[in-house]
Amino acid sequence: MDLGELYQEIIIDHSKNPRNHVVLENYTHEAEGYNPLCGDKVHLYINMDNGIVEKISFQGCGCAISQASASILTQMASGKKLETIVDIGERFRDVLTNNSSNTDDFESLDALLGVKNYPMRIKCATLAWHTFTEAIGSCNKLHTGDKNE
Amino acid sequence: MSKVMSSLAVNTKIQSDFPVLSREVNGSKLVYLDSAATTQKPQCVIDAITHFYTNYNSNIHRSAHTLGAEASIAYDSARAKLAKFINAKHTSEVIFTKGCTEAINLVAYSWGRKHLKNGDEIILSEMEHHANIVPWQVVAKETGAIIKVVPVTVDGILDLRYYKDLLSEKTKLVSLIHVSNTLGTINPVKEIARLAKNYGAKVLIDGAQCGAAMPIDVQDIDADFYTLSGHKMYGPTGIGVLHAKKNLLEEMDPYQTGGGMIKLVDFNETSYADIPNKFEAGTPHISGAIGLGKAVDYIQELGWETILEIKQSLYQYGVNRLKNIDGIKLFGHKDEDTSVPVFSFAVDGVHPHDVATILDSMGIAVRAGHHCCQPLMRNFGVPATARASFSIYNTKEDVDVLVEGIKKCLEMFS
Ligand SMILES: Cc1ncc(COP(=O)(O)O)c(C=O)c1O
Numbered sequence: 001m002d003l004g005e006l007y008q009e010i011i012i013d014h015s016k017n018p019r020n021h022v023v024l025e026n027y028t029h030e031a032e033g034y035n036p037l038c039g040d041k042v043h044l045y046i047n048m049d050n051g052i053v054e055k056i057s058f059q060g061c062g063c064a065i066s067q068a069s070a071s072i073l074t075q076m077a078s079g080k081k082l083e084t085i086v087d088i089g090e091r092f093r094d095v096l097t098n099n100s101s102n103t104d105d106f107e108s109l110d111a112l113l114g115v116k117n118y119p120m121r122i123k124c125a126t127l128a129w130h131t132f133t134e135a136i137g138s139c140n141k142l143h144t145g146d147k148n149e
Numbered sequence: 150m151s152k153v154m155s156s157l158a159v160n161t162k163i164q165s166d167f168p169v170l171s172r173e174v175n176g177s178k179l180v181y182l183d184s185a186a187t188t189q190k191p192q193c194v195i196d197a198i199t200h201f202y203t204n205y206n207s208n209i210h211r212s213a214h215t216l217g218a219e220a221s222i223a224y225d226s227a228r229a230k231l232a233k234f235i236n237a238k239h240t241s242e243v244i245f246t247k248g249c250t251e252a253i254n255l256v257a258y259s260w261g262r263k264h265l266k267n268g269d270e271i272i273l274s275e276m277e278h279h280a281n282i283v284p285w286q287v288v289a290k291e292t293g294a295i296i297k298v299v300p301v302t303v304d305g306i307l308d309l310r311y312y313k314d315l316l317s318e319k320t321k322l323v324s325l326i327h328v329s330n331t332l333g334t335i336n337p338v339k340e341i342a343r344l345a346k347n348y349g350a351k352v353l354i355d356g357a358q359c360g361a362a363m364p365i366d367v368q369d370i371d372a373d374f375y376t377l378s379g380h381k382m383y384g385p386t387g388i389g390v391l392h393a394k395k396n397l398l399e400e401m402d403p404y405q406t407g408g409g410m411i412k413l414v415d416f417n418e419t420s421y422a423d424i425p426n427k428f429e430a431g432t433p434h435i436s437g438a439i440g441l442g443k444a445v446d447y448i449q450e451l452g453w454e455t456i457l458e459i460k461q462s463l464y465q466y467g468v469n470r471l472k473n474i475d476g477i478k479l480f481g482h483k484d485e486d487t488s489v490p491v492f493s494f495a496v497d498g499v500h501p502h503d504v505a506t507i508l509d510s511m512g513i514a515v516r517a518g519h520h521c522c523q524p525l526m527r528n529f530g531v532p533a534t535a536r537a538s539f540s541i542y543n544t545k546e547d548v549d550v551l552v553e554g555i556k557k558c559l560e561m562f563s
Binding site for chain 1: 498499500501502503506507510517518519532533561562
């Protein structure tokens, strides 16, 4: 079993020095993801403006994989279009669970693909991305609310 | 010298009794250190179950044919073995359940709901498994009873002075874990039960971790209820035991109803069977009971003297080696006379899940998580720990491999 494939340097680095590890002063959306089986927690704070992720940060605790994944998510998402991140998140989950191989624009997320061979750890890697979708869910509701007004 | 040789020989023999131990995991020999979650099964238990299904599978107590008679005799004799194993006064005091969890739920449902009243107090401890917390919370909500909690000290033992202060005329039940599945602490349950009796409180002891750890004498402990988990004592999953005093079982209402637990049924009224059948509605886990009976035979053939000697030497060796690693914190284990070889630890800078994955890559099976003891984790100030739990088939070499593995974790994240 090649542990190096799972714990790549970039993963260890992100887990030890998480990026954007603060609570945003102003945020429009947030959600907390929790995995009761292993206790991993990721709390995302997102400041959305006009379909762009202006700023994003997280707090949390858990294994290296869950925290590195959250850190990488915040790094990648910052300044990007919401739909781009949603698309990457969906494909990331697909690659880990459904044998898909479309990894376009994965950037540092590539480093997490080793998780594929560790079925017990896939939930750790996808937690932050599920949490992102959840946060955005509240976003969509807000937008519809706006339109109706 | 001869003693060393003989204990080595015993150890090799025991290992060969457990077929799964010869498999490889991730290219290394399996080092199974998760026996507190479930123990491995010796070949004789596997064979007893196969033998039942191959040669005399039948329902019990209903069929007059030969297979039915053989199955009934085997099931009844498993109950008798269990009764003898825990020194029950009557065989009928042994109720087969699907595990320790169901045994506790049975008591909460059939005894708790009937006897607990608004303002009555239930004493639990901070080291309880969720199986001995949640059923009482449900009953407390229904009846208005109040749960009080004995704290765990930094040494990983129960604060007995606090316990004594909690006891009062209001105490109706003390429900405590015998051996901690997280810390390995052996609690002084006989003393705890004696103190509770002074106030007329009933006592339940959760013996899930005890069946394979030490001889149990329910008459000596003198608890009202004692529970066992088959799969943690070399038996199959899906079978456990509730022991309760005869007079209590007789006055308690059934837990589940249906076939097998009745005397007479018409549509107006049903009279219930005598104990133990009253508490075993439906077709029981026949092969499970037979397998558990065989597991008890296995334990008794090895003998407690041998078992305790192996576990004590693993404990001493384990605690010394683990304590001497820079960069790990071992929870509990200050009181070495009252512990079994179950070690919960934190590795500096490495989350327990990563520890478990790294160890698994070396063939070492440990548990990472809250061990169904979230209140205890809060006491430690951590969300989770890694836990290595040893059993009779483990060796000092397994401890050495674990220590190497922990050092590798520290290195990878340094
Ligand atoms: C102390 C303790 N109590 C109760 C249980 C639950 O036992 P079972 O799996 O037989 O329901 C366990 C096992 O996880 C345990 O360790």
